[in-house]
Amino acid sequence: MPNGAVPNYLALADLLETSIATMKGGDRLPSENELATLHGVSRVTTRAALQELERRHLVRRSKGSGTFVALRLVFTIRPDLPPSWSQTVRRAGGEPAVKSVDAVLTQPDPETRERLELGPRDKVVRLRRIGLVNGLVANTALTCLPADLAPGFRDLLATGGSLNTILTSLGYHPQREWTRVDMQVPSEEIAADLELEGRPRVWGLTSLVVDGRDGRPLEFGRGWHRPDVFDMRMEYQSKRRTQRAGAPEARS
Structure with missing residues (x-):
């Protein structure tokens, strides 16, 4: 994922938000490892991106279960x-x-x-x-x-x-x-x-x-x-x- 004026985790969060828009509430997102590999970033960046999506109320993270698209x-x-x-x-x-x-x-x-x-x-x-x-x-x-x-x-x-x-x-x-x-x-x-x-x-x-x-x-x-x-x-x-x-x- 290319670097730019926007921090990597925010750029990834914006990209994932676009993907989430086509998913249904309750759908599971790929794991942190899978997302990191898919987008060529570190797990730290992936985790920060998912936390940003959680702050936007777009995903719901459940310890031990994974990350899911929010119902809204x-x-x-x-x-x-x-x-x-x-x-x-x-x-x-x-x-x-x-x-x-x-x-x-x-x-x-x-x-x-x-x-x-x-x-x-x-x-x-x-x-x-x-x-x-x-x-x-x-x-x-x-x-x-x-x-x-x-x-x-x-x-x-x-x-x-x-x-x-x-x-x-x-x-x-x-x-x-x-x-x-x-x-x-x-x-x-x-x-x-x-x-x-x-x-x-x-x-x-x-x-x-x-x-x-x-x-x-x-x-x-x-x-x-x-x-x-x-x-x-x-x-x-x-x-x-x-x-x-x-x-x-x-x-x-």
């Missing part, structure tokens, strides 16, 4: 779509699975108490879950729900599965009230859940879900998503355009 599913958040992580992943073309880490009956923190409009003695069921896409860890979430939503609610939630489906089965009509999206440096615990090396920035989502009939708060949660799995897309339609089109008024 479009995670679409829209007022008229169900507030369901699993359904959103399926709509983007992925295969979701949810692993329940724990379901604890506890006192909420002040912000959660305010968001869920709870009294001073009301408790919540706090869920800690890990989401997988195509068998790979993709997100982790801490979600709080009022403990009095239904008898045996905690046990039902501990079984895993879609929160949206569970709430719907109980007769509620989950609807996204608002969602905030930003890039965050995760805590050590969150980074470990996401199987990250170090603590690189990840997508952070904070959401409030209410009952579409009466506005009762049902769910307040914070989620952290790997940016090599998801591209976040926020879509909305102005009330004026929505009313002109004759569609139901979207809540902001």
Whole structure:
């Protein structure tokens, strides 16, 4: 590989990015040794190029397994779509699975108490879950729900599965009230859940879900998503355009 003004590892990263564009998410890349031989560079240069692609969220490196093309599913958040992580992943073309880490009956923190409009003695069921896409860890979430939503609610939630489906089965009509999206440096615990090396920035989502009939708060949660799995897309339609089109008024 010829030397030039651009460092060799960046030139190789740019070249590999072009190749990756023709591959599918989850496809395995050649090993470091194979890439070094193919492009006439050292393993050190190859490793640096793959690390650069990882920083660009184009590949996912798994210790002992190799390097794979990142999925980069479009995670679409829209007022008229169900507030369901699993359904959103399926709509983007992925295969979701949810692993329940724990379901604890506890006192909420002040912000959660305010968001869920709870009294001073009301408790919540706090869920800690890990989401997988195509068998790979993709997100982790801490979600709080009022403990009095239904008898045996905690046990039902501990079984895993879609929160949206569970709430719907109980007769509620989950609807996204608002969602905030930003890039965050995760805590050590969150980074470990996401199987990250170090603590690189990840997508952070904070959401409030209410009952579409009466506005009762049902769910307040914070989620952290790997940016090599998801591209976040926020879509909305102005009330004026929505009313002109004759569609139901979207809540902001």
